[in-house]
Each structure stands twice: as C-alpha cells, then as structure tokens.
Amino acid sequence: xxxxxxxxxxxxxxxxxxxxxxxxxxxxxxxxxxxxxxxxxxxxxxxxxxxxxxxxxxxxxxxxxxxxxxxxxxxxxxxxxxxxxxxxxxxxxxxxxxxxxxxxxxxxxxxx
Amino acid sequence: xxxxxxxxxxxxxxxxxxxxxxxxxxxxxxxxxxxxxxxxxxxxxxxxxxxxxxxxxxxxxxxxxxxxxxxxxxxxxxxxxxxxxxxxxxxxxxxxxxxxxxxxxxxxxxxxxxxxx
Numbered sequence: 561x562x563x564x565x566x567x568x569x570x571x572x573x574x575x576x577x578x579x580x581x582x583x584x585x586x587x588x589x590x591x592x593x594x595x596x597x598x599x600x601x602x603x604x605x606x607x608x609x610x611x612x613x614x615x616x617x618x619x620x621x622x623x624x625x626x627x628x629x630x631x632x633x634x635x636x637x638x639x640x641x642x643x644x645x646x647x648x649x650x651x652x653x654x655x656x657x658x659x660x661x662x663x664x665x666x667x668x669x670x671x672x
Numbered sequence: 673x674x675x676x677x678x679x680x681x682x683x684x685x686x687x688x689x690x691x692x693x694x695x696x697x698x699x700x701x702x703x704x705x706x707x708x709x710x711x712x713x714x715x716x717x718x719x720x721x722x723x724x725x726x727x728x729x730x731x732x733x734x735x736x737x738x739x740x741x742x743x744x745x746x747x748x749x750x751x752x753x754x755x756x757x758x759x760x761x762x763x764x765x766x767x768x769x770x771x772x773x774x775x776x777x778x779x780x781x782x783x784x785x786x787x788x789x
Contacts, residue, residue: 594778603763603782604715649715658703658728659717660778 562587564663566650572669573640581635581666583650588628594660595624595635596649604649608635640670674698676781678764684787685754693749693784695764704747705765705778706739708732715763721747754788761785 563586573579583593592611596604608617608624610633616625623636637644647667651660677696685691697704706718719729721739738750747766751758762785765778 592777596780601785604765604780606777606779609777651715658720658722659705659730660707660715661717662707662715664714 562652562654562661564650564652564661566648566663566666568666569664570667570669572671574671575640575642577640577670578636578638579640579668581637581648581650581668583633583635583663585631585633585652585661587654588631589654590628591653593624593626593633593650593652595622595633596651598647598649598665600647607648637668640668642670642672644668644670674779676764676766676779678762678781678784680784681782682785682787684789687756687788688753691751691754691786693751693762693764693786695747695749695781696745697747697764697766698779699745701766701768701779703727703767704739704741705767706749707763707765707780708760709763709783710757710760718749718762751786754786756788759786759788 565584567582590612594609595607597607598604608619610617610624610626621638626633647665649665650663653660679694704721707715709715717730719733719739720727736752740748761783763783764781767778
C-alpha cells in the first residue's frame with residue numbers, strides 16, 4: 561500500500577528565504593506526482609505536476625524535482641513571500657490506479 | 673480559466689438524513705473524482721468515475737455512498753444515511769484524457785463542508 565510522508569510537518573521562515581519541502585513515497589511505481597497548495601478552510605490549488613518520466617518542473621519561483629527510484633520529491637520555493645503561507649500537499653498517483661494518495665502536508669509560515 | 677465548481681459550500685444535516693453534494697467538472701474532462709478531508713487529517717480518496725461508471729473506489733466508499741452523472745455537466749455524491757463521522761470537507765476533482773503532456777493533472781473544486789449533527 562502506498563504511503564506518502566512529508567517533512568517537515570511545519571516550517572516557519574523569514575521573508576526572502578529559499579526553502580525546500582520534502583515528500584517521500586514507498587512505492588516507486590508511480591504514474592505522476594502533483595504538488596498542491598491549500599489555504600486554511602479552502603480547496604486545493606495545483607502547483608506543479610511531474611510525470612514519472614520527468615525529473616523536474618518549474619513554475620515561477622517554484623521548482624519541483626522527482627527521484628522515482630528513491631521515492632522522493634522536493635518542492636523548492638525561491639525568495640519566499642508572506643503570501644506563500646499555506647499548507648503544501650504532495651500527492652502521488654500509482655501506475656495501476658487513477659486516484660491520488662496524499663501526504664499529510666507541510667504547513668508553511670513566511671514571516672514579514 | 674476553466675474551474676471545477678461545487679455546491680453547496682456548506683451543508684449542515686442531521687444524522688440519518690440523505691445529502692447530495694454537487695459538482696460541475698471542467699467541461700472537456702473525462703475523469704471525475706471525490707475526495708474527503710476530515711478536519712486536521714489527510715485528503716483521502718473516495719471514488720473515481722469514467723465513462724459513466726465507477727472505475728475505482730476506496731474502502732471508505734461503502735454502500736452508503738453513491739455517485740452519479742445525471743446529465744452532461746453535473747457529478748454528484750450521495751450519502752444515503754449520514755453519520756457523525758461523515759463530517760468532513762468533500763472535494764470534487766476532474767482530469768483530462770491523459771494524452772496531453774500534463775495528462776491526468778487533477779483540478780480540484782473549492783469543496784463542500786459537510787457538518788452532521
């Protein structure tokens with residue numbers, strides 16, 4: 561059964577710092593991996609999708625990498641801003657299924 | 673930009689009552705999903721739907737739950753007899769055919785907060 565973990569559970573940084581969020585998964589037979597942002601009490605906003613054949617994806621200040629063989633993905637946020645404060649969720653989709661398995665999230669606070 | 677919409681945003685119901693949560697997926701998407709998130713917990717998969725039938729479901733999706741695509745635009749989740757533990761945020765999602773470079777990217781709606789009293 562696929563398990564997804566995220567480290568750290570919570571992170572507080574001053575504005576302007578670069579930071580890395582980590583996601584690990586136990587079954588490397590994934591189809592793709594998606595990073596989401598969730599604001600308190602709100603829905604999920606898709607940030608980046610990485611297919612299993614890709615190593616990384618970039619969007620603006622965000623860069624996500626994927627190392628399928630080691631079961632890891634990282635989300636790099638450059639020059640963090642207070643508006644980046646949210647919970648960041650990692651989700652993996654297995655080759656043989658359609659649903660995502662979500663991690664517990666990393667709660668990020670960027671202090672002005 | 674196309675988006676997934678859900679109604680209502682908040683539903684309060686009494687234990688034992690039936691509820692129907694509604695979703696309008698993105699119009700050219702073919703795969704539809706329901707997830708739920710109990711307060712403070714992980715997002716959990718409930719069911720996926722393709723070609724007018726359930727393609728996958730989790731152990732959470734028992735006989736109390738059903739899904740339907742009653743017309744060309746709506747996708748509904750029905751809970752027949754709600755329990756206290758059904759209180760959660762329910763998210764609908766949709767994805768495309770998987771042929772594009774961003775195939776199967778799931779787009780989520782804003783959620784319906786279900787409170788069972």
